[in-house]
Amino acid sequence: xxxxxxxxxxxxxxxxxxxxxxxxxxxxxxxxxxxxxxxxxxxxxxxxxxxxxxxxxxxxxxxxxxxxxxxxxxxxxxxxxxxxxxxxxxxxxxxxxxxxxxxxxxxxxxxxxxxxxxxxxxxxxxxxxxxxxxxxxxxxxxxxxxxxxxxxxxxxxxxxxxxxxxxxxxxxxxxxxxxxxxxxxxxxxxxxxxxxxxxxxxxxxxxxxxxxxxxxxxxxxxxxxxxxxxxxxxxxxxxxxxxxxxxxxxxxxxxxxxxxxxxxxxxxxxxxxxxxxxxxxxxxxxxxxxxxxxxxxxxxxxxxxxxxxxxxxxxxxxxxxxxxxxxxxxxxxxxxxxxxxxxxxxxxxxxxxxxxxxxxxxxxxxxxxxxxxxxxxxxxxxxxxxxxxxxxxxxxxxxxxxxxxxxxxxxxxxxxxxxxxxxxxxxxxxxxxxxxxxxxxxxxxxxxxxxxxxxxxxxxxxxxxxxxxxxxxxxxxxxxxxxxxxxxxxxxxxxxxxxxxxxxxxxxxxxxxxxxxxxxxxxxxxxxxxxxxxxxxxxxxxxxxxxxxxxxxxxxxxxxxxxxxxxxxxxxxxxxxxxxxxxxxxxxxxxxxx
RNA sequence: GGAGCCGUGGUGUAGUCUGGUAAACAUGCCGGCCUGUCAAGCCGGAGAUCGCGGGUUCAAUUCCCGUCGGCUCCGCCA
Numbered sequence: 001x002x003x004x005x006x007x008x009x010x011x012x013x014x015x016x017x018x019x020x021x022x023x024x025x026x027x028x029x030x031x032x033x034x035x036x037x038x039x040x041x042x043x044x045x046x047x048x049x050x051x052x053x054x055x056x057x058x059x060x061x062x063x064x065x066x067x068x069x070x071x072x073x074x075x076x077x078x079x080x081x082x083x084x085x086x087x088x089x090x091x092x093x094x095x096x097x098x099x100x101x102x103x104x105x106x107x108x109x110x111x112x113x114x115x116x117x118x119x120x121x122x123x124x125x126x127x128x129x130x131x132x133x134x135x136x137x138x139x140x141x142x143x144x145x146x147x148x149x150x151x152x153x154x155x156x157x158x159x160x161x162x163x164x165x166x167x168x169x170x171x172x173x174x175x176x177x178x179x180x181x182x183x184x185x186x187x188x189x190x191x192x193x194x195x196x197x198x199x200x201x202x203x204x205x206x207x208x209x210x211x212x213x214x215x216x217x218x219x220x221x222x223x224x225x226x227x228x229x230x231x232x233x234x235x236x237x238x239x240x241x242x243x244x245x246x247x248x249x250x251x252x253x254x255x256x257x258x259x260x261x262x263x264x265x266x267x268x269x270x271x272x273x274x275x276x277x278x279x280x281x282x283x284x285x286x287x288x289x290x291x292x293x294x295x296x297x298x299x300x301x302x303x304x305x306x307x308x309x310x311x312x313x314x315x316x317x318x319x320x321x322x323x324x325x326x327x328x329x330x331x332x333x334x335x336x337x338x339x340x341x342x343x344x345x346x347x348x349x350x351x352x353x354x355x356x357x358x359x360x361x362x363x364x365x366x367x368x369x370x371x372x373x374x375x376x377x378x379x380x381x382x383x384x385x386x387x388x389x390x391x392x393x394x395x396x397x398x399x400x401x402x403x404x405x406x407x408x409x410x411x412x413x414x415x416x417x418x419x420x421x422x423x424x425x426x427x428x429x430x431x432x433x434x435x436x437x438x439x440x441x442x443x444x445x446x447x448x449x450x451x452x453x454x455x456x457x458x459x460x461x462x463x464x465x466x467x468x469x470x471x472x473x474x475x476x477x478x479x480x481x482x483x484x485x486x487x488x489x490x491x492x493x494x495x496x497x498x499x500x501x502x503x504x505x506x507x508x509x510x511x512x513x514x515x516x517x518x519x520x521x522x523x524x525x526x527x528x529x530x531x532x533x534x535x536x537x538x539x540x541x542x543x544x545x546x547x548x549x550x551x552x553x554x555x556x557x558x559x560x561x562x563x564x565x566x567x568x569x570x571x572x573x574x575x576x577x578x579x580x581x582x583x584x585x586x587x588x589x590x591x592x593x594x
Numbered sequence: 595g596g597a598g599c600c601g602u603g604g605u606g607u608a609g610u611c612u613g614g615u616a617a618a619c620a621u622g623c624c625g626g627c628c629u630g631u632c633a634a635g636c637c638g639g640a641g642a643u644c645g646c647g648g649g650u651u652c653a654a655u656u657c658c659c660g661u662c663g664g665c666u667c668c669g670c671c672a
Contacts, residue, residue, distance in 0.1 A: 029632080036629035049632070068623095088632055111623060114605060121606065125664050178672035198672080225671040226595095349597095349668085451672040505672095549665095560665065 003074035003104045010046015014095045016079040023048060023098065024074035024106075026136070027067055028116070037064050038097075041075065042116075044141050049088070049097040050075050060103050070109035070116060076102035124551075128565040131556055143553050147541050149265045151218060154238055157260040161253060163216040163240060168203035170196060170220070175515050177452055177505070179223035182233075190582035196222035196234075199534060201453065202519055204241040205491055208530040209522045216240035218537070227560050229549045230483075230539055234558075238486075238540075241532030247474055247490055250531055251276075251430055254478060254486065258428065266544060268426075274478075275429040282431050283401075287325075287408020289434070292482025293427045295420035299327050299407050300384045302395065311372035313353065317397035324397040326356070327407055328385045329414050332392035333359040340392075346413065347396065352406045356395035360387045412482065421481075429479050433457065436473035437504065445506045450475040452501055453519075454489040455531075461497075468504055474531070485540045488533025495523040 005024035012021065025043030035054040040047050052064045067073065077100040088094035113130055114122040118139040127134040134140055155165065174181045174195035181195035197203075199221050207215045219239040227233065238257075242250065255272030262268045275293070282291050285298045306314035306324035314324050329335075335343075344355040358367035358381070365378055373381075385393050394410065396403040415421060436456050437446045448454065450473055456464060460471040474490035492498045498520060502512045512520070541553040551557035558564055578584055 031631045031634050032628085033631065033634080034628040036631080038631055038634085040632070051630080053629075055629090083630080086630060086632090091632080094632085111604065115622085123601080123605090123664070125601090126605085128664085176672090179670085201672090223671060226669085228671085229666070231671070448672050454672090559663085561663085563663095565664090 003076050003102060005074060008045030009041050009043045009048040010092055012048050012079055012093050012096055012098070014081055017081050017096060019079050020076070021079055021098065022074060022076045022102075023050075025072070026109075026116070027069050027071045027073060029069060030067060032065070037061075037067075039064075039067060039073075039075075041073065042138075044145075046092055046138075048093040049091070050077065050100050051097050052100050052103075057100060057103075063103055063105060064100075066108075067105065068109065068111070070112055072106040072109070074104045074106065075100045124559075125565065128557070128559060131566045135555060140552070143541075143545055143547070144555060146265065146545055147553055150261055150537075150541055150544070153261055153264045154218070154257065156264075157257050158216045158240065161214070161256070163214040163242075164212060165217060166207060166212065166215050167217060168197070168200040168207075168219070172197050172203075173515075175202075176507070176511070177448065179225050182222045182224050185581040185583050187581055198223050199237060200239050201451065202516075204239060204532060205453065205519065205527075205530065206522055208241055208243045208493075209525065209527045211243075211528075213244070213528075214240075214242045215532075219534075227558065227562060229551075230542065232538065232550055232554060232557055233562055235550075235554075236537040238535040238537050239532070240534070241530060243528040243530040245529075245531060247432070247476060247531065250488065250490075250533060251476060254533060254535075255428075258478075261544070262426075270426060270428065272428075277429060277431050278433040279431055279435065279472075280433070283404050283408075287404040287406070287411055288482070289431055290477065290479040290482055290484045291408070291429070291431075292412055292415065292421070293429060294422070294425045294481060295415045297327055297329065297411050297415060297420070299325050299404065299411070301325055302381055302384060305377050305380050305384075306395075306397065309369075309373045309377055311356075311369055314356070314372075314395075314397050317403075322398050323400045323403050324356075324395055325400075325403050325407055326381075326385060326393055326395040327411055327414075328387060329392040329394060329418070330388075331390050332414070332418065333361070333390040335359075335392055343394070343410070347406050347410055350406045350409055351402060352396050353398060356397065358387075358393040358395075360389055360391040360393065362389050365393075425481075427481055431477045431479055432475070433472045434475045434477070435469065436460075436471040436475075436501075437468050439469060446504050448501075448505065449473065450487065450489050452505055453491045453498070455492045455497070456501075464500060464504065476533070478533075478535075480540070480543055483539065483543060484536070485543065486533055486535040488531065490529070490531035493523060493527040493529050495520050498523065 003022050003024065005022055007021045007023050009023050009025050023041055025041045028040035028042040028047055031038040037052045039050045039052070041050055052061065054061050057064060075098060077098040079096050080099045082095060082097055112133050113126055114120055114133070116133060116136050118137060120137070135144065171184060171194040174183065174193065179198050181198065184194040184196065186192045186194060200217060200219050204215050217239045219237050220234060221237050222234050224233060252273070255274055259270055259272055262270050277291070279289055282289055285291070286293070287299050301323065302325065303318050303323045307318040309315065317324055340357055347355045356369055358365045358369060381387070381393070387393055396406050435449050436454060438449050440447045446468060455474045457472045457474055463471045476488055477484050478486035492501065499512060502516065538550045538553055542550050545553060547553060556564065556566060563569070
């Protein structure tokens with residue numbers, strides 16, 4: 001390599017005027033005037049214009065004429081100011097240009113399949129197949145840089161707080177519960193498999209038993225479930241755990257981390273402590289365990305009033321143990337019948353029986369329900385709903401959990417539709433006191449709401465035996481603008497309680513011994529009280545960067561079908577490889593290819 | 595596992611509903627001219643069997659069925 005790059009293209013300014021510099025990068029574009037050729041040269045710092053004059057560049061001007069977009073070149077020259085008319089205010093470096101007197105072409109380039117520039121609207125298929133070109137686009141490179149800064153500042157902050165970064169195995173054992181595992185066959189132990197970790201959960205608890213006291217890891221996690229815009233099969237967590245702490249202390253440290261990241265990486269001030277809501281309150285007020293509190297529109301309960309009205313659907317809901325809850329879509333009284341019908345269809349798609357509605361007018365309510373409510377009841381509704389002229393009240397009747405959930409979704413839908421969220425607004429809050437267990441109707445058994453290692457609230461422990469579904473846990477979720485970005489809990493550190501939980505989850509003593517014997521064993525040798533939390537790093541970065549897809553902040557993401565279009569993974573392997581691993585594929589008839 | 599949307603020169607789209615000369619526009623690409631452009635300009639040119647397979651029809655980019663790929667959502671994600 002002849003020419004040695006010594007400057008970033010985008011960093012040159014008129015302060016560099018007169019300097020001899022060597023820049024190197026990719027050709028963004030060319031403007032060929034015959035005897036005068038302009039090239040825009042781009043590297044990760046930005047773009048600078050290089051000018052080649054036929055007279056001055058005689059010895060290599062024929063080379064310059066061959067240069068096309070995305071060629072990789074180096075140019076040596078002097079930084080010269082542009083004349084006033086020639087200044088380009090759109091470029092950071094627009095006040096200067098480089099007058100070239102030496103050129104090296106490192107590599108030509110085919111015409112790229114899409115434009116290497118920001119804001120392209122190209123089939124994602126192509127972007128993923130040519131991911132190396134997609135990442136070359138400045139906005140994508142900047143996202144990678146952004147991600148780097150968040151990782152760096154995370155490490156700085158946690159180090160300062162006394163956390164040690166410790167790596168845990170990627171090849172570990174499959175455990176029941178939770179997501180489907182990615183399995184890795186063992187060559188040395190025929191018929192046995194490793195699993196890729198869904199999270200380093202058990203290892204970090206063992207590190208607490210080991211006396212590490214404060215651990216963290218930027219941990220890659222794997223879950224073999226279907227994908228979403230904000231879900232990839234392999235993803236990264238900021239995972240941490242500490243001993244001798246409390247829920248409140250852990251939450252405070254995390255608030256410090258979030259504040260540090262926003263300040264150092266985005267230059268924005270956010271002010272902990274964050275609001276704390278109990279799960280019950282979050283559900284009652286917002287119909288969600290991850291409420292978006294950037295706008296109000298809180299839910300209200302009209303069950304008692306509904307019980308007294310003549311409308312069968314409402315009456316029946318309440319008498320059969322359910323509820324009638326509602327929300328007030330402020331100033332939406334102008335919605336047409338069709339718009340309300342569309343909302344009805346929407347809530348039906350979420351499982352509602354129907355949608356009750358009342359438009360608040362100057363002299364009462366416009367509603368098909370009018371005949372079922374006497375005026376006293378309507379007045380009560382008006383008060384509970386804080387109904388003013390021009391408002392639209394919406395009601396869902398049914399099972400409490402379902403009604404709340406549907407109203408919660410409806411609330412978010414209306415919030416977006418009505419533009420109630422002001423751009424740039426940031427709302428963090430904690431949700432605590434989750435139920436420890438939930439009933440799985442399909443499997444007809446109890447499952448962990450968080451995970452099986454989550455400690456119950458001390459005061460609820462007696463209920464474990466008598467009323468397990470009403471036991472609350474010492475779990476906490478961090479919610480950012482209606483998205484769960486982190487979750488954690490104080491863990492169980494006693495063998496007997498852990499065994500009790502496993503038993504509630506339907507594991508037999510033999511299962512427990514086989515799958516979790518190592519954990520329970522560790523608890524017998526002085527396990528300290530401990531707890532921790534994990535951030536969904538990709539999701540956090542996505543939100544901080546204002547992106548809609550997690551794929552934008554992952555260098556080499558998978559498609560919705562879990563494929564890598566760049567490498568073609570997953571792919572068949574040679575029969576010999578399978579034989580070595582003592583496995584053979586058994587394809588169902590409908591899954592066979594070719 | 596289910597639902598919806600999308601697939602037309604390299605790229606982005608139009609055409610498809612209402613079948614009819616095998617396809618239009620922009621940009622990119624190639625060649626020529628051009629010494630102050632930065633979305634350079636002017637002139638010329640090449641480039642698509644309309645994702646793939648089957649069906650209906652005298653005739654299919656267009657209608658039907660299937661399939662593949664991408665995206666979004668539900669289920670799933672302790």
